[in-house]
Amino acid sequence: MTDIAATPAKSGIRISGAFHRLLAFSGLIALVVVFSLASPNFMQTQNVLAILQATSVNGVLAIAATLVIITGGIDLSVGTLMTFCAVITGVVLTYFGLPLPLGIVASILAGTGVGLVSGTIIAKLKVPPFIATLGMMLILKGLSLVISGTKPIYFNDTPGFTQIAQGSFVGAIIPAIPVPNGVMILFLVAGLAAFVLTKTALGRYTFALGSNEEAVRLSGVNIDRWKIAVYATAGGICGVAGLLIASRLNSAQPALGQGYELDAIAAVVIGGTSLSGGRGTVIGTLIGALIISVLANGLRILSVPQEWQTVVTGTIIILAVYADILRRRNL
Amino acid sequence: MDALIELIGIGKSFPGVRALHNVNFDLQAGEVHALMGENGAGKSTLMKILSGVYRRDAGEIRLDGKPVEIGSPRQAQEMGIGIIHQELALMRDLTAAQNIFIGREPRQLGGWLLDEKALNRATQAIFDSMNLKLAPTVPVGSLTVAKQQMVEIAKALSYRSRILIMDEPTAALNDAEIAELFVIINRLKAEGVGIVYISHKMDEIKRISDRVTVMRDGEYVGTVPAATTSMETIISMMVGRTLSNEALVVPNTSAAPVALEVRNLNRGREIRDVSFSVRQGEILGLAGLMGAGRTEVARAIFGADPRDSGEIWVNGQRVGISTPGDAVHAGIGYLSEDRKHFGLATGMNVRNNIALASLARFTRPGGLLDDGAMRKVAERYIGQLSIKTPSDTQEARLLSGGNQQKVVIAKWLLRDCDILIFDEPTRGIDVGAKSEIYKLLNALAAEGKAIIVISSELPEVLRLSHRIAVMCEGRLTGMLPGGASQEEIMHLATQRQSAVAEMRHAG
Structure with a gap:
């Protein structure tokens, strides 16, 4: 490539990243406006909170997927890992009767541990991320069923467990806007992940790996270690998602989980993170996750059958990526 | 005076290839030491050993007179050895x-x-x-x-870094940028940094370097002062290998019709106003150093890359080629330098590979493939080109490099291509199979096919070509008759535009 050709194309990538986020954000606003006009119920506080609550689990999973995707990898196991973590929490709290904080720690540790294993398989054994995490997805699905004896584990003996996602400490302070804790946890995870990505070495290497892995290696960086760290961090975040979903259902449902990874990846892609790695933001992913839930909620309010909702979501994924391609081609 | 670093008797082998044998190199503080040699002479391998990317198999490395081991890029950095890779990292x-x-x-x-x-x-x-x-x-x-x-x-x-390795640093730079780079190099020199400078460009070497070490075929040829050694001496050190003595027979094709003519082809900085023609039965060699634009020309003719301007004429007719499909339709076949990536479906068998570009011919109504006809054709070509394979159902990846190349040739012959462009036809092919490919190319030319051969190996170009077109930096710098000398080619291949201008000025 000559520098003549390279210069505009390269700055184009930068513009298009911001452009894509702007596009996603405008899309979200447009959806909100359309649905508000179409139905007076849409902008009711209660409905807005319901949308946010519905976003919390997918949003947290999508943030985990974002980290991995920025390295140029993919994680198909986020959904079943979430379930696995919920089941582990169920074992700790319900079977062993241990106190609530231990259950929380167990879930996050389980997620991190599985992430460590996936990361090691990918970095050390050089199994492609798609295959490694596909395998892990199935392994975890099976393990969740085995550990739970294929039956849901309920948290009735652990008072306060449902509060993790369903309670509202914001509501306790400002009764007018009882934002569920689950939503606050989503924002907290998003804030932390954004911080890690922009301010820490882990974040720097996440982008660097996705940008040019060989260059990072030739710079003398231990790329295996950092890659494993990214998958472990993503795993830990899936542990948080496990707590959220278990708390919302007041149970660990071992059969749940598969399919969540695709919603998560959809949110990441709509949010403008490049599947080839090197580019992406947490805020974009958050907007992507919100678009998916707003669509689901709004279409339901307009009595559009559920079958059609997935058709619309699918169309939007393709349009979102196509818009990015168009933008890059024109610059 | 102690050298900053000394490499003594370095050897390195890769499976099946001896990349370096008994190579010596040393670098003084405040010196620019140029490392020269043809493509594949082992320069980059040597520098990868120095920068910790590869481990040497034999020899010794001394830093400030003390033997050292350079086990990783990080260790090299800690020792003050920095490398600027050819492909920017x-x-x-x-x-x-x-x-x-x-x-x-x-x-x-x-x-x-x-x-x-x-x-x-x-x-x-x-x-x-x-x-x-x-x-x-x-x-x-x-x-x-x-x-x-x-x-x-x-x-x-x-x-x-006290030792800075620059691998073809000016490959993508224009003159002003090169001047900028040289200012920085001179400042580094003054500060006592030793610089290893790898380049093909003779005029640059003369301008910037103090000493020149030449490598050939993975071996050390010699070290000479840059200022007092003539370009001719350095070139002859680089190409000094003896040619195989098979006499080149240049048929008289001047009466044959022109099969392919390219007029004023342009594409960015890679191809600048290139015009040439090939007659039926003629083998045109396209020579030049890496990055001269030879592959780019081939890809532009074949429609694999869009061109900015220029006309392509086939058999006296102007043809509009904007996709490889158009080119194939016009009877042009392109055999890529990277067979595994672009030429061959390695997982498929020989029969399917041969038929791949002509499947329409074997498709019966309803979309069914006529496997029997495909087998017959495949077997015919296996015989005709003497492709060594147990059967036509052998997977292509299991064949040797030379036989894989023949499969690709068969594919284009079946497609009725009368103009064949071979890009590095013998890359990765062992010596014995090479001469078989040469014979095949000669036979194809004798049948009246027009053939363009792109090769980085000068002996190969000289042995095959009836005429030789030489490129440098996207321009066609000269057309030589078959049997020209390596020196003549190297002169044209290093004739950069600024150098040409200077010479004209002087003359």
Whole structure:
């Protein structure tokens, strides 16, 4: 490539990243406006909170997927890992009767541990991320069923467990806007992940790996270690998602989980993170996750059958990526 | 005076290839030492050993007179050995400063957080010392190749490198940028940095280097002072290998009709106003150094890359070629230098590979493939080209390189291509199979096919070509008759535009 050709194309990538986020954000606003006009119920506080609550689990999973995707990898196991973590929490709290904080720690540790294993398989054994995490997805699905004896584990003996996602400490302070804790946890995870990505070495290497892995290696960086760290961090975040979903259902449902990874990846892609790695933001992913839930909620309010909702979501994924391609081609 | 670094008797083998044998090299402080040789002479391999990417099999490395082991890129950096790779090793999505300090970011708050301010300050200091006007926070992906090169140099300097290896640093630079680079190199020299300078460009070597070491076929040829040694001497050191003595027979094709004519082909900086023609039955060699634009010309003719301007005429008719499909329709076949990537479906069998470009011919109504007819044709070509394979159902990847190449040739012959462009036809093929490919090319020419051969190996070009077109930096710098000397080709191949202008001025 000559520098003549390279210069505009390269700055184009930068513009298009911001452009894509702007596009996603405008899309979200447009959806909100359309649905508000179409139905007076849409902008009711209660409905807005319901949308946010519905976003919390997918949003947290999508943030985990974002980290991995920025390295140029993919994680198909986020959904079943979430379930696995919920089941582990169920074992700790319900079977062993241990106190609530231990259950929380167990879930996050389980997620991190599985992430460590996936990361090691990918970095050390050089199994492609798609295959490694596909395998892990199935392994975890099976393990969740085995550990739970294929039956849901309920948290009735652990008072306060449902509060993790369903309670509202914001509501306790400002009764007018009882934002569920689950939503606050989503924002907290998003804030932390954004911080890690922009301010820490882990974040720097996440982008660097996705940008040019060989260059990072030739710079003398231990790329295996950092890659494993990214998958472990993503795993830990899936542990948080496990707590959220278990708390919302007041149970660990071992059969749940598969399919969540695709919603998560959809949110990441709509949010403008490049599947080839090197580019992406947490805020974009958050907007992507919100678009998916707003669509689901709004279409339901307009009595559009559920079958059609997935058709619309699918169309939007393709349009979102196509818009990015168009933008890059024109610059 | 002690050398900064000495490489003594270095040897390195890869499976099936002896890349380096008994190579010597030394570098003094404050010196620019050019390393020269044809493609594949082993320059890059030697430098990868010096920078810790490869481990040597034999020999010794002495740093400041003491034997050392360089086990990894990081160790090399710690010893003050910096390398600027031929393919820039930068992370395009990160800023200049982030690239320079990757792996060594300044931290704050007990190491938990990156200190972006300190990072940018330190980078600014390096840029200032290089007299380089560049913002540390600019994303590398938005910079020109020249500026990216400067970032690489800044990165190498940030390790306080005393030894700096530059692998073809000017390959993508224009004259002004090269001048800029040389200013920086001279400043580094004055500070006592030793620089290993790998380049093909003779005029540059003369301008910037103190000594020249020449390598050939993985072996050390000699070291000479740059100022007092003539270009001719250096060239003859580079090409000194004896040619196989099979006499070249150049048939008289002057009466044959022109099969392919290219007029004023242009594409960016890669192809500049290239015109030539090939007659039926003629083998035209396309020679030049790496990056001269030979493959680009072939791809533009074949429609694999769009061209900015230029006409392509086949058998006296102007043809509009904008896709490979158009080219094939016009009877042009292109055999890529990278067989595994572009030429061969390695997982499919020989029969399917041969038929791949002509499947329409074997498709019966309803879309069914006529496997029997395909087998018959495949077997015919296996016999005709003497492809060594147990059967036509053998997977292509299991064949040797030479036989894989023949399968690709069979594919284009079946497609009725009368104009065949061979890009590095014998790359990765052992010596015995090479001469078989040569015979095949001669036989094809004798049948009246027009053939273009792109090769980086001069002996190959000389042995095959009835005429030789030489390129340098996207321009056609000359057309030589078959049987020209290696020196003549090298002269044209290193005839950069500025050098040409200077010569004209002097003459």
